[in-house]
Amino acid sequence: xxxxxxxxxxxxxxxxxxxxxxxxxxxxxxxxxxxxxxxxxxxxxxxxxxxxxxxxxxxxxxxxxxxxxxxxxxxxxxxxxxxxxxxxxxxxxxxxxxxxxxxxxxxxxxxxxxxxxxxxxxxxxxxxxxxxxxxxxxxxxxxxxxxxxxxxxxxxxxxxxxxxxxx
Numbered sequence: 001x002x003x004x005x006x007x008x009x010x011x012x013x014x015x016x017x018x019x020x021x022x023x024x025x026x027x028x029x030x031x032x033x034x035x036x037x038x039x040x041x042x043x044x045x046x047x048x049x050x051x052x053x054x055x056x057x058x059x060x061x062x063x064x065x066x067x068x069x070x071x072x073x074x075x076x077x078x079x080x081x082x083x084x085x086x087x088x089x090x091x092x093x094x095x096x097x098x099x100x101x102x103x104x105x106x107x108x109x110x111x112x113x114x115x116x117x118x119x120x121x122x123x124x125x126x127x128x129x130x131x132x133x134x135x136x137x138x139x140x141x142x143x144x145x146x147x148x149x150x151x152x153x154x155x156x157x158x159x160x161x162x163x164x165x166x167x
Contacts, residue, residue, distance in 0.1 A: 030099040031133035033092040034157040041137035048136035061121035
């Protein structure tokens, strides 16, 4: 008997699975790009985001666990010291808009394919990733002292993400 891929066992096509697996890292990148912070802060945001993604492997939701495992297998495990490369999009606003559109598409997909609990767990996890990223490094201040924990643009991205996922 041939073993089905995880995404097929969960009822998703290859393209649908690609959307669900690609979204956590896209959320991380968009949350980081919401405020231009400089290299050190962006690395701290990436590390916090990757840890939040990896923590999904411990969630009670089978969907979140499977997606998190897939993402970590593709981009690296923070527990082994792996780091994501810093991605600075040329057009952060367009990239953020694309991520929000993909999140909306994922929310519609989940509403059609999984129960409310699984959909809610995945959406909550994505917003949690954004929250970890935007709170990882204060914006502004001098030499890491002072500044805002979450800037207006970071807060706006996190809130818009939550809205499109739960609308």
